[in-house]
Amino acid sequence: MTPEEFRQAGYAVVDWIADYWATLDQRPVTSQDPPGAVAAGLPAGPPAQGEPVEAMLADLDTLIAPRLTHWQHPGFFGYFPANTSGPSVLGDLVSSGLGVQGMLWASGPACTELETVMLDWLAEALDLPARFRSAGAGGGVIQDSASSATLVATLVALHRASGGRWRGVGVDRRYRVYTSTEGHSSIEKAIRIAGLGADGVRLIEVDPVTRAMSPAALRAAIEADRAAGVVPVMVVATVGTTSTTAVDPLPQIGPICAEHGVFLHVDAAYAGAAAVCPELRFGHAGLAYADSYCFDPHKWLLTGFDCDAFWVADAGELVEALTVLPEFLRNAATESGAVIDYRDWQVPLGRRFRALKLWFVLRWYGVEGLREHIRRGVALAARFADRVRADDRFELVAPHPYALVCFRLRGPDGPNEQLLAAVNGSGRVYLTHTRVAGRHTLRLAVGAPQTTEAHVDEVWELISRAAPVGPPG
Structure with missing residues (x-):
């Protein structure tokens, strides 16, 4: 493909994406076809000769797009959002076009330095503690996801707890990580990958109302483990749990970690994205105790996947835990100690120029534009919660501090399961479910960029009509 051919094909692809966004509201949110439909529509093997981009776009229209779950759809209320935006797509396009491999400062100086500054910009926008800024001992880096951030934090915590002697499975001491029963599944996966096994994580009970970690239960667990010869390594506290967006109480958890010398990852x-709004920073109270912190701009901050912002208070500790320097990566800049090599801040060696899309998003929207986006989502969720609260057939099952509403029909699980299936079967909206205190609970997460009050009202009308008439029993 010559530069001129690329130019013409690029125009066509951008037009296709713009048309896709413009017609999202007209499409079913989820695919209506059975499993195997896409595979059945593809040729048995690759083409012998090249094909024009027009043929590829035609197949996008007929084969691919109708069989997607459309995460940017204004009726998508399932899971947490996975936002993208025009500026993000353009930043990713530039990144792909440059093809930079940013493993070392020397392999892409601008790639590294822009990322450092973008993480400082984000830290300022969220008003994170000064210890996470690159001007001091700490700093930030882009990981692919919060799952990877948790894994990196686990490895650093093990390095600290073992006095730098952690070498994986087979060590002669037992180590343990703590999180609440509402913590994300990626925490357990990180513990397994790190070599601690299923016994390496201890789940701490939560408050039955707030669904947040109990500090008293955490303290008791740590003290019991220490008495049994187990080494407490790390506590993972959550600001905005997946099921209900509960906020673990950092002002109480932090001092427990400090008292026992336990690494605290947040x-x-x-929910971290919400902290661009000063009135939504309540979850960050006590964050000064944290050794590391992460949030996903690719969830609620209009930046396409993958982009997790991860900060540490002690970058030297992180690098010491993860660095492996073969001869073929040695270079004068690294040896000088004056640069950051982000390969030492993550598990993989290679890395894309992800800071570009973050740069484009921050510059296009500005902090005020991002605040407007977050506030709109919170207001729409509150609008929906008001509808639920006013209908005696339903109950809200958890607080909704951000843009997720957890609700259910009063009574047994069966009608709730049927309600979810009926609403999702409409093709107009998509919700998911969780279990809260053992009860089947519907989740409505607002976040798609095109969602308006009309879409929130529509989903409530669908739910209200599909629900049984009259209160239960």
């Missing part, structure tokens, strides 16, 4: 994958 996972704010979804």
Whole structure:
């Protein structure tokens, strides 16, 4: 493909994406076809000769797009959002076009330095503690996801707890990580990958109302483990849990970690974005105790996947835990100690120029534009919660501090399961479910960029009509 051919094909692809966004509201949110439909529509093997981009776009229209779950759809209320935006797509396009491999400062100086500054910009926008800024001992880096951030934090915590002697499975001491029963599944996966096994994580009970970690239960667990010869390594506290967006109480958890010398990682994958709004920073109270912190701009901050912002208070500790320097990566800049090599801040060696899309998003929207986006989502969720609260057939099952509403029909699980299936079967909206205190609970997460009051009212009308008439019993 010559530069001129690329130019013409690029125009066509951008037009296709713009048309896709413009017609999202006219499409079913989820695919109506059975499993195997896409595979059945593809040729048995690759083409012998090249094909024009027009043929590829035609197949996008007929084969691919109708069989997607449309995460940017204004009726998508399932899971947490996975936002993208025009500026993000353009930043990704530039990144792909440059093809930079940013493993070392020397392999892409601008790639590294822009990322450092973007993480400082984000830290300022969220008003994170000064210890996470690159001007001091700490700093930030882009990981692919909060799952990877948790894994990196686990490895650093093990390095600290073992006095730098952690070498994985087979060590002669037992180590343990703590999180609440509402913590994300990626925490357990990180513990397994790190070599601690299923016994390496201890789940701490939560408050039955707030669904947040109990500090008293955490303290008791740590003290019991220490008495049994187990080494407490890390506590993972969550700001905005996946099921209900509960906020673990950092002002109480932090001092417990400090008292016992336990690494504190804060996972704010979804809710961290809300901290661009000063009135929504309540989840960050006590964050000064944290050794590391992360959130996903690719969830609620209009930046396409993958982009997790991860900060540490002690970058030297992180690098010491993860660095492996073969001869073929040695270079004068690294040896000088004057640069950051982000390969030492993550598990993989290679890395894309992800800071570009973050740069484009921050510059296009500005902090005020991002605040407007977050506030709109919170207001729409509150609008929906008001509808639920006013209908005696339903109950809200957890607080909704951000843009997720957890609700259910009063009574047994069966009608709730049937309600969810009926609403999702409409093709107009998509919700998911969780279990809260053992009860089947519907989740409505607002976040798609095109969602308006009309879409929130529509989903409530669908739910209200599909629900049984009259209160239960």
